[in-house]
Amino acid sequence: MSKPNPADRRYTKEHEWAKDNGNGTITMGITDHAQELLTDIVFVELPPVGKKVKQMQPLAVVESVKSVSDVYSPVSGEVLEVNSVLEAHPELVNQDAFGEGWIAKLKMDDPGELMNLMDNAGYDEMIREDKH
């Protein structure tokens, strides 16, 4: 069973979360449900700081033993900071996807874009339907 999806953030249909830090920036990562589907994450490719992305463009890559998956940016903006601890400890994404396993912080071009994403109830509903 995956951990509950926190109410303080927004979710993409590709299983990323974005937490509004209140100062025009977000912290983002992949959801606990996503790490559960990927299982043993052994590699995270982080974006360079300063990289500019559009909403739902590829931002990072996570790899399990068997698979390679793109991680999409929940918002348009610029990468301010990355969680470089993941280079040595990719398993943190498995252990704590909503916390220590965060991937990047971005400066948002348009905070209104967060409204394109789901709230936790909407995301709960989506993954429930996926299971059918």
Added chain:
Amino acid sequence: MKKTPLYDRHVGLGARVIDFGGWAMPVQYTNVIEEHKATREKAGLFDICHMGEIEVRGPQALELLQWVLSRNLGGQTIGQIKLSVMTNEQGGIMDDLTVYRLGKDHYMVVTNAGTKDKDLAWIVNKRNEKGLSDTEVTDISDKTGKLDLQGPLSQKILQHIIAENMTGLKYYHAMNTTILNVPALVSRSGYTGEDGFEIYTDSGRIGDIWDKLLEIGADDGLKPVGLGARDTLRLEAGMMLYGNDMDETVAPLEVVYGWLTDLEKDFIGSTALRKLNQDGLTRKLVGFEMEDRGIARHGYKVFVDANEVGEVTSGTFTPTLEKAIGLAFVPVSYSEPGTEIFIRIRDHHAKARIVKLPFYKRGK
């Protein structure tokens, strides 16, 4: 998709099931790293019922096998197993398979799952061409169940349900025995680089043996293991996967199967392979280790001095060695261990180094 007799058990164990060459097979039960480590450190149980078994019987069975297989089976004793390669007229690999000599004129050939029908048709056709009509070639895949029990504690676990002393069974040898009152063939062999056994029995009874082994092996840490860990285990051991690392466009001399190819004997493909041997190889399959960060995967391109020179055939992150490794085709001039190569991973070139195979060798 075809299902093995153990399919319902896999679902019951919560396995993630994938389509593997038309078969619904468990890729993992819990996760690949855990199952991989269980096999290296204790023991793992694998459903291998999808693989093919073809029986070849009759006074000319050896003659037929010598013609269709690259390896010289002349010295094979009863009970011995030989890994071999089947090549087409051009010397391309049609399959890699194990040949069990079960009696004087009685052999069992174990094929990959996806190649079995092709192999069977080929062998039957070659028998007819040669006029070896006394030789029976029979597909026994459906009635044969197969389990692999692999890992350092395999013998200890298997000994609980086999009367004969397993210590006497030598590597790459097989014996007839009885398990749970069912006749079975057991060999000391496998596809993981560990000590272990391959067990063949009636497919209708294989479930009983699966259940019993998991029950008695639980105390020793035996776990069911899916195809995900089977792939990382075989790659660490420097073993190739048919369809992934080699196919009909690849000659055994270009991969690690040169030693299985006896150019002194005549077999289908021997003329082409002798010519290739004389002309010299242009490419070779080698092992490599990543030095820069990144995991090379099947199909990624290999570069030297910014020129594309080859392609990765297998690549993963190895749970035992905790680094990224793989197999790749490179020009012979770049195939020496120690050579630096680059692998294109998405938008960058990551440094790797050619190393000797295998990546992992178990301690004695």
